[in-house]
Amino acid sequence: MEQKSRSDKKKINGSPVNISKVYGFCVGRIGIDPVYFLDEMSQDEMIAIIETMDEYDDIINRRTWEQTRTICYYNYVTFKGSKEIDKPSKLFKFEWEKHSKTNK
Numbered sequence: 001m002e003q004k005s006r007s008d009k010k011k012i013n014g015s016p017v018n019i020s021k022v023y024g025f026c027v028g029r030i031g032i033d034p035v036y037f038l039d040e041m042s043q044d045e046m047i048a049i050i051e052t053m054d055e056y057d058d059i060i061n062r063r064t065w066e067q068t069r070t071i072c073y074y075n076y077v078t079f080k081g082s083k084e085i086d087k088p089s090k091l092f093k094f095e096w097e098k099h100s101k102t103n104k
Contacts, residue, residue: 017050025053065094 026032026049032041066088073088085091 022046022050022053025049062094062096069094 023034023037026037026041027034030049069088069091073085073091076085076091089097
């Protein structure tokens, strides 16, 4: 019989949840007491933390891409000048920038 890990058994909104990652985020980053996490935390609290974790990951991901675009922009300006492209956002658009303009 195949043994399943805890992350294979737990699903939220149809997606598998890696309990080890959630534990590391809660205890390591947020500072939640491990005993509270393991013995007392409710499922609602866990869902709220997982959703926050996803938002946090998204913010970090966007920040990284923004930094990459800024580096590309300054490399471009160094060799081509800033007459054609005067700011990093004109170099290329990200998916979240396209969505935010259509929602306004």
